Amino acid sequence: MSFPPWLTWLDECASTNTWALQHIDKFKQGDVVFTPRQTSGRGQQGRLWYAPAGVLTASFILQPIAPAELPLLSLAAGLAVIHALEDLISLPASALGIKWPNDVLLWGRKLAGVLGEARLPLAVVGVGLNRQVDWEMVLAAGTINLTPEQVTSLSEITATPPDVLPLLVKLRDYLLQAHGVIRHGGLAGLLPQLRQRDVLYGCPLIVSTGQGNLTGAGAGIDELGRLLVQSNNGSLQALAAGRVLRWEALRRGQE
């Protein structure tokens, strides 16, 4: 197989993000590190990202970035995943959504996650995408701490998920585009698309903020990439970080 010059294809590695950060001096804008076998994937805050056979794991190098742009790029990466998939698979517009700050959901279950890390002025944006995973079989083995209600895979909606290379090409194109938009005008240019895909908008939720739990309803995402929550005590809160513990999906369009 011949690879494009921007692609580093590793037969196996612990984590494409870790590998890219360790070799950051080699990389420039638009480079991509991919492996079909990621053995120790990382999620946010040290959580695990599992990659059984069929999970696409790749890291995209973007430069330059300023520190405040990293969370914006992570959100934009979620949109890049959605645009790439909608170009390659025929899907209803309500199928794919973004769950702040870094998840892509397919009909409410996690399809992809994003981990953005920086070695300024470069960013390493890692994407894990469940492309062709037989979760029933994988979870039956009992070694992965997930339930079938939490996860999904492209293979659940199409018998022939797109190949890895066309997916990487599309993801890279959309990420480069989003990087340009963010460099020139911040997140403002992407807010309408985010608003359209925000699965938390209008949903009752509980967020762990680090200083306790906040209960309310999702009220959108602002220009700084913060989650807006209309709290049950009446105030509007903007959260730069936090973990959505529980949310009650409004199942738009699915029924």
Ligand SMILES: Nc1ncnc2c1ncn2[C@@H]1O[C@H](COP(=O)(O)OP(=O)(O)OP(=O)(O)O)[C@@H](O)[C@H]1O
């Ligand atoms: N291949 C996978 N597909 C779907 N979900 C996964 C996969 N591997 C791990 N996970 C889940 O993703 C979590 C890591 O993602 P993350 O750090 O984003 O947490 P999260 O529970 O999605 O919270 P947040 O709402 O903050 O994103 C893991 O704790 C695990 O529950």
Ligand SMILES: O=C(O)CCCC[C@@H]1SC[C@@H]2NC(=O)N[C@@H]21
């Ligand atoms: O949902 C999350 O918390 C983010 C998951 C990010 C997983 C990808 S897989 C490629 C890259 N390498 C990693 O170790 N993590 C990211």
